Amino acid sequence: MRKLFTVLMVLALSAGIPATVTATNGMNLEGYGPISAGMGGTSFGFHNGTAAMMNNPATLGFFADGYHLDLAVGYLGPRITATVTTPDGDIPAESESKSFWMPALGFMVKKNQWGYGFGVFGQGGMGTEYSSSSWMSDPSMGQNTALEEGLVNRSEVSVGRAIVPVTYDVNEKFTVGVTFDFVWAGMDLQMAMSEGQFQDMANPAAQNIGTISGSMVEAIGMFYEPFGGTGISQLYHAYFDFSNESSFFGEAKGYGAAGKLGLTNEITPAVTVGATYHSQTWLQDLETSNAKLSMGLNADPGAFQGAPTGTYMDMEMSVTGTVTIKDFEWPWVIGGGVAFDASEKLMLAFDLKYIGWESAMKDFKMSFKADETVENGNFGGLEMDANLYQNWENQLVIALGGAYEATEALTLRGGYNYGKKPVPDQYVNALFPAIVEHHITLGAGYDWGKNGLNGSFQTALENSQTNPGNGMTIPPVESTHKQYNFQLMYSRAF
Numbered sequence: 001m002r003k004l005f006t007v008l009m010v011l012a013l014s015a016g017i018p019a020t021v022t023a024t025n026g027m028n029l030e031g032y033g034p035i036s037a038g039m040g041g042t043s044f045g046f047h048n049g050t051a052a053m054m055n056n057p058a059t060l061g062f063f064a065d066g067y068h069l070d071l072a073v074g075y076l077g078p079r080i081t082a083t084v085t086t087p088d089g090d091i092p093a094e095s096e097s098k099s100f101w102m103p104a105l106g107f108m109v110k111k112n113q114w115g116y117g118f119g120v121f122g123q124g125g126m127g128t129e130y131s132s133s134s135w136m137s138d139p140s141m142g143q144n145t146a147l148e149e150g151l152v153n154r155s156e157v158s159v160g161r162a163i164v165p166v167t168y169d170v171n172e173k174f175t176v177g178v179t180f181d182f183v184w185a186g187m188d189l190q191m192a193m194s195e196g197q198f199q200d201m202a203n204p205a206a207q208n209i210g211t212i213s214g215s216m217v218e219a220i221g222m223f224y225e226p227f228g229g230t231g232i233s234q235l236y237h238a239y240f241d242f243s244n245e246s247s248f249f250g251e252a253k254g255y256g257a258a259g260k261l262g263l264t265n266e267i268t269p270a271v272t273v274g275a276t277y278h279s280q281t282w283l284q285d286l287e288t289s290n291a292k293l294s295m296g297l298n299a300d301p302g303a304f305q306g307a308p309t310g311t312y313m314d315m316e317m318s319v320t321g322t323v324t325i326k327d328f329e330w331p332w333v334i335g336g337g338v339a340f341d342a343s344e345k346l347m348l349a350f351d352l353k354y355i356g357w358e359s360a361m362k363d364f365k366m367s368f369k370a371d372e373t374v375e376n377g378n379f380g381g382l383e384m385d386a387n388l389y390q391n392w393e394n395q396l397v398i399a400l401g402g403a404y405e406a407t408e409a410l411t412l413r414g415g416y417n418y419g420k421k422p423v424p425d426q427y428v429n430a431l432f433p434a435i436v437e438h439h440i441t442l443g444a445g446y447d448w449g450k451n452g453l454n455g456s457f458q459t460a461l462e463n464s465q466t467n468p469g470n471g472m473t474i475p476p477v478e479s480t481h482k483q484y485n486f487q488l489m490y491s492r493a494f
Contacts, residue, residue, distance in 0.1 A: 038443015039401025040415020044337030050106025186250020196473025231303025
C-alpha cells in the first residue's frame with residue numbers, strides 16, 4: 001500500500017502538467033506512446049501500455065492483474081520554412097520553434113475482469129515562431145517608417161487531457177474500454193495582418209481568406225480612405241498579440257470534456273482486431289484579458305479629434321483588450337485495426353483511422369474587445385471580429401507496423417504512417433502548417449523483471465504546400481515542414 005500511495009501522489013502532483021506539441025496527422029500525433037509510435041502509430045489491436053488511453057482504451061485490458069505505471073517524455077523537433085514570392089524573388093523565413101517537450105504518465109490497476117486508472121497526456125497542437133527580422137515582421141515591406149522594431153509572428157496551440165479509463169473483459173476474448181477525459185486547451189498568437197489581407201477580409205466583394213467586422217472596423221472605416229473615409233491613407237498592418245513565456249500554458253485558455261469508446265476481440269489465437277471512437281471535445285471558448293491590437297497607419301492625427309490638418313505621418317496605435325477564440329474544438333476520430341502474430345517472434349499490425357477535421361477546423365473565429373480605458377480613447381468598448389477560413393478536410397490515416405522479439409528481453413519495432421494533409425492550398429497558413437504526410441518510425445523495448453524501457457524515433461518527411469494568394473494584394477507563400485521526434489517511457493509493474 002505504501003508503494004501505491006507514492007504512485008498516486010506522483011500522479012496527483014503531475015496532473016497539472018500539460019504539453020505544447022507540434023503534431024503530424026493534422027494536429028494529432030502520429031502515435032501516442034513509444035510502443036505505438038515505433039510501430040507507425042498502430043495501436044488498436046495489441047498491448048501498447050497506458051498510452052492506450054489515447055489510442056484504443058480496450059487494449060488496456062491486456063494488462064496482467066496488478067498495478068502498472070508508465071512515465072514518459074516526448075520530443076518533437078519541427079523544421080518549418082515559409083517562403084514568400086515577390087517581384088524581387090523568393091524570400092524564405094525559418095521558424096525558430098524547433099523544440100517541444102511533451103511529458104506524459106499513466107497508471108493502471110487490473111483486477112480480474114475490471115481495469116481502471118488515470119493518465120495525463122498531450123493531445124496535439126501546432127507551433128511556429130518567425131523572428132522580428134523575417135519577411136513577416138513588416139507587412140508593409142519597409143514602407144512604415146514608424147515601425148521601429150519588426151513584429152514577431154508566433155503561434156502556439158496546445159491541447160492536453162487528464163483521463164480516467166475503465167475496462168471490462170466480457171470474456172477471455174472480448175474487452176470493452178471507455179475513458180472520461182478532462183480537456184484543456186491553450187493558445188498564444190502574435191499575428192500581423194497586412195493591408196491587403198485587411199482589405200480582402202473587410203471587403204464583402206473579396207473575402208477570399210476570411211471576414212473582419214464589428215464596431216471597431218466600422219470606426220476605422222470612417223477614417224480609412226480606400227473605403228471612402230478621411231484621415232487614414234494607408235493601414236500598414238493590424239497586429240494581434242496575446243502570448244506568454246510558458247512552455248506549457250497558452251495565454252488564452254479554455255477547458256472542457258470528451259470521451260472514448262474501444263473494443264478488442266480475439267478472432268483466432270493469432271489475430272486480434274480492435275476498434276475505437278473518440279468524441280469531439282466540448283470546450284469553452286479560449287479567452288485572455290491580456291491582449292493587444294496594434295495598427296500601423298499613415299494618417300492625419302488631427303482627423304481622430306475631428307480637426308483634420310491635411311498633414312499625414314506614419315504612426316503606431318495600440319489598443320488593449322480581451323481576446324476570445326470562439327468554437328475551438330478537437331475533432332472526433334473513428335478507427336479500426338488488426339494485429340497478427342505472423343510467427344512466435346513477429347507481430348504485424350495495420351490500422352485505419354478517420355479524423356473529423358472538417359467540422360472542428362472550418363473557421364478560426366477570434367473576437368477582440370477593447371478595454372474601456374482612457375488610454376484606448378475612442379476605441380474603448382469597441383469590438384473586432386476576425387473569421388479566418390480554414391475549411392480543413394477530413395483525414396484518412398493509414399498505419400503499418402511490426403514488432404520482432406530479438407530476445408526474451410529485447411523487442412525491435414518499425415513502421416510507416418501516412419495521413420493526407422487536411423489543409424486546402426488556398427487556406428494553408430504559415431503559422432499553422434499542418435501539412436506533413438509521410439512518417440518513418442523505429443523503436444525498441446527492453447524488459448527486466450517488473451521494469452521496462454521503451455523508446456521510439458519518428459521522422460516526418462519533408463512536405464511543401466503553397467497558398468497562391470489572391471493574385472493581387474496577397475502574394476503566394478510556400479510552407480515547408482518536416483520533423484525529427486522521439487519518445488521514451490519507463491514502465492513499472494507492482
